[in-house]
Amino acid sequence: MSRAIQPATDATRARLKALADKPLPLEEWRRRAAIPLTDDERERTLELVRWFRRRYPTAAERLAYARRAYKRWARPAA
C-alpha cells in the first residue's frame, strides 16, 4: 500500500532551517564555492528560469507565487 507524503511538521521545518542556516567551516565553504558550474547544471537552471518567467511574466506574479509556495510548504501537517 502506498503511503501519502505528509507536509513537514513544524519541528522538521525548524530542523531543516537550522541546517540550511548553519555556517560551514570556512575551508569547506571555499572548497564548495570553487566547484565550477557544469553545462548541464547551467541548462537545467535556465530551463527552470525560462519556465518561471513564462508562467509568471511580471514581478508581482513572481512574488505572489513565492508567497503561495511558502504557504504550501509551511501548511501544518495533518
Place this chain on the structure above:
Amino acid sequence: MEGYDFDEIDFFRRVALSGARALLIGRRALVLLGLPLLTADYDFWVHIDDAAVFNAALYPMGFVATRTPEEARTKGRYALENDEHVDVLVARGVPTVDGVRVAFDDLWARRRTLAVTPGVEVSIPCISDLIATKRFAARPKDLEDIRLLETLKSEDEAS
C-alpha cells in the same frame, strides 16, 4: 493560522514612496529575477541614515521594529515584524567570508529597479552585487543561490 491578509504590493509601494534607500536582497530578490525559490521573509539592506524613514513607512501596516534606529546603527541589523518578518541590514559595509568589504553606497549606485506593478518599483542589487551579499555568511543555502545567480549572470552576459 491565516488570520490576516498581507498586501504585498502596498508593502513595496510604501517602501518606494518613503524615499528610503532600500535594496531588496535575499531570496525574494532572486525570485524577482526569475528563480522560483522558497523563502519565508523579506531581507532589505537599508542606508544607515534611512532606517527611521523605512520603519515609519511600514508602521501603518503594523510593522514594529525590534530595535530603535540608534541601536540598529550599533548592531548593524534589526527586524520589522508583524505576521511577516523583514530582516533589515543597516551597516555601511559588510565583509564577505573572504574578507572583501561590500559597501552599501557602491551597491546603491549600481542597483537595478524593477516594477512590481505600474508605479511601484523595487530596487535590488545588480547580479554581481547580489552574489557578493550571498558571501556574507558561509551558509550552504547561499552557495546554492550563488550557483543560480552565476548562471543568470552568464546568461545576461551572453545576451
